[in-house]
Amino acid sequence: MKKPDHADVVVVGAGASGVINSLVLAEAGLKVVCLDQGGWTQPSQHPHFSRDFQHQRHNKWSPEPALRRGADDYPVEGDQSHAFMWNGVGGSTNIYAALWPRFRPSDFRKGTEHGLAPDWPITYEDLAPFYDAADRMIGVSGLAGDPAVPPVPDYPCGPLPLRESGRAIGRGFDRLGWHWWPMPAGVLSESRDGRAACNGCGNCASGCPRGSMAKMSVTLWPRALAAGVELRAQARVERIETGPDGRATGVVYIDRTTGDRVLQTADIVIIAGNGVGTPRLLLLSENVQHPNGLSNTNDVVGRYLLHHTLVAAEIWVDEKIDSHMGNSGAVVSREFAETDVSRGFVNGFNFNVVRTGPAGQTAIGSFAQRPAPWGEDHHRWFARHFSHSFGAYAIGDDLPRATNRITLSATERDQDGLAAAKLHYTPCANDIRMMHYGMERLRDLARAVNAFDVAVTDYYENGVYRTPAWHLLGTCRMGDDPATSVTNKYHQCWEVPNVYVCDASSFVTGGVVNPTSTVTALALRCATNLAKNFQNLRHATRTVREYA
Template sequence: MNKDTIEQLPSVETLVIGAGMAGGAITCTLAEAGVDVLCVEQGKWVPGGSRPHGDRFYELERQYRWSTSPNTRQWREDYPIGTDAVQPLMFNEVGGSTAIYTAAWPRFRPTDFVKNKEHGRSEDWPYSYDDLSPYYSENDRSMGISGLDGDPAFPAHDPYPNPPLPIGKRGSAFGEACEKLGWHWWPFPMAVNSREYRGRAACNYCGDCQSGCSIDALAGSHNTYWPRALAAGAHLRTGIRVIRIESNQTGHVTGAVCVDVATGQRFFQPAERTIVCGNGIGTPRLLLASASESHPDGLANSSGQVGRNLMFHGLAMVEAWTDEILDPHKGVICAAAYTAEFAETNPDRGFINGFTLLSSGMNGPGFQANGSHSGNVAPWGEEHHEWMETHLNRGFAILVQTEDLPLESNRVTLDPALVDGDGMPAPFIHYKLDENDEKLLQYASEKAVEIAHAAGAREVKVNRFFGPTGDYMPPAWHLMGTARIGSDPATSVTDGEHRAWDAPGLYICDGSSLPTGGAVNPTSTIGAVALRCAVKILEHMDKEKPEWAS
């Protein structure tokens, strides 16, 4: 695209693309250090109170108009996603997916950073868990994490800023079952306030976390980092889609071509440095769409790794119904408690990597009657009332979360036909479980069933998300690996400080940066690596680092 044919805005010191977890943390840290920073976000700033919570049809609204899938939601600021299997879930708005996630907040384990040394089928991180630990702790403080200190599954670290949330009846049933089996269990750390914290309310345990929290008890970058960033002088423009990152003949990145989603007006935003924080699908899409004479295979893609190594986590849901009322619609929707008993590789199992099992809720009566997480649909007619009496509120769900391998064949490419509302090619997702990961998911599901039976379940249903043709077709919540950091420019897209190896002036930092996915939710780690990225940028700029990083 010829920049001379569109409006060129004044240059900024730093341009951040995407206002989600990483974009919010980076923008805030840079702005508070006095850096001139502009962030552009293609979505809006959506007030929590505008989301479906109290009306009669909130569960239906969440499945359609407020769906977590852009292919279902189809907002103007969304982009469609072509796929041969999984259905990725994401939100384009200030806060990104932290506005509608379950707020589970574990750390990656120390062994997650050295998987190549462990088994040779993943890349090692260019730094260790210990290196990242101070950034984890600062991120915990910024987000107001509620948790119980002393989990033996992790190294000791700074105390959580808030006490743990109550685990409720379903969490207790899960924990007691783990104890019967002789397994580790612990209350899960959550980005949900157990008490008022920094002006945000305490959780009221309504159980509707994934609608987006109407009282801001659930922490996202939109109600933690972004108010601070704006107060420090950062600039945020919403409704702005970046359709291309520009680079000059030497390969140096000079800024981004953007379009105003509402008006269609296009402009060029120059910047001294550009930081891409578009998530594990949006980031490789933008890099591939930014091919040029100096970057013919896509921006920052001389290694051929952009878009490859896509990870989502292997996913299954096990639901258990008991005679006891366990109120699975109350409290946090995900992870009242969890077990890391099987989080590490054990070669005796016949596969590598591990998994975690999380005690989860079942949402409200409408969701439960329509099959909840496992497809156990209530019958119509007279039997409906009997089913509701014996199932509603009587049981709990177990989320099975396994570590999938970073495979080059699992990747994001540009769809040859599908485009978004501004004519930009849509991403296409290629994904299939490796044989190792299929064995891992099967084994993990069996262990979840053991918990269900140990909890006294009279009925158990397993959903491993295999479709009628045998294809693995889960909702894909965790978008990781497609522009990973590393120590070798032949096998990674950026160095350990998130600088693109072959595109000076470009940084990439979000879920796409993670070389491995662990067996836990990644948002805590994404926030930690974003803070580390921001501090490294400040060091290169000879700016004073935050006191906590000194």
């Protein structure tokens, strides 16, 4: 087995959390090695330059590895739901929408609010300065002053154009008296740091070859490499090694270009493999000392998978609103984000109201899952509907349940013979009531904009949840109690004090918004604390509750 030079820190995963941890620690003078099982996604590989770019979104550019079946993917065996992730440098930022709303203060204290979920071990106020710093680091566009959230500084870039679709949506919310605000986004409204501003091409769903979206391979990895991070792509980590004292000694990975196994030793191991990959790696790392998987004596690793609940509508209006143009997000509404038990459920949901797709996607019904009719009525229907619609997602804060989890598959294997992840997820009765309530509010919105057509999609039908909101959260959650969490509030594993888990698996609850803003803020907080206290922590034999 090959054994390169020892590192201060080895980071597993080169997505948003992995690059931020790598960058901050390298700029603090530490020797950092980052490993990712995938490769680089070059601008020319994006389907924007192909005539069949819309078709590619549904096969090799699908967000679901089970459909994409790329060379860098590993299988995810699912019972009723799907996984949204991209394996490679930059992680899922290669293919996400880059919507950037923050959590609200109440999202961190659901235990205090209603007791059906635990409180986070940190507060919004703890994370706020890291939200601000991550926004500056990445170049977020937005408009300060949203009355539904605590005050924030001016965003690094001004808000993206609202366009006709956004104005039509806003008028509907105004008629209802509901909150709405321009969606903050990790998309440049103006050129910055050598990256071009968004040109409104409308194909955000397949990533951004221009670098206008915050694709981490373009935004932060060049800076991390310049700081001295050694990034090894095509390096599939198969296990974390531990020594007699129970501490991690490093990781074993497969060099997928040569087939060699390599032992990379390090003082600190940071896992940033997403809500599926991270618990999978901890479970794969079982040994005599850790027969249930690494840091899993309490059987919490992989449990409490959160996806967000989801219902959606495509809404068509008479006016032509050019909804095939612009970035994905238009407006965000937090009108129903807070708990109101008179609605019949706890927690709430957020409206992400977005533009719809180009011509091909309109024809096949990719948003509403209702295709245009075939035959003599096709062209009349298409002329009436194309560029006249917007989409609205009601994204809800699902309750954490121990039975929703990631385990190892008994049958599926990846290309290197490692057990695949198996995903189990079913919403509870509270979440189903919330989804049904959200569907009725979507119909209210359609009436408010005088829609001539609306298609509401209920993803939970006849006891089958056909897809969740795709996000992969909560499977290695942080906490104050070692019996019910995997890490402490600094992302340090309770049982293995030199292993840190820092990605969306750290979430305790899911909030009602896309997770990337919170992922980046948590990563910056984790790395800043670790860099400041590294000399005290590199040889730690116990988990600390407070840093010096």
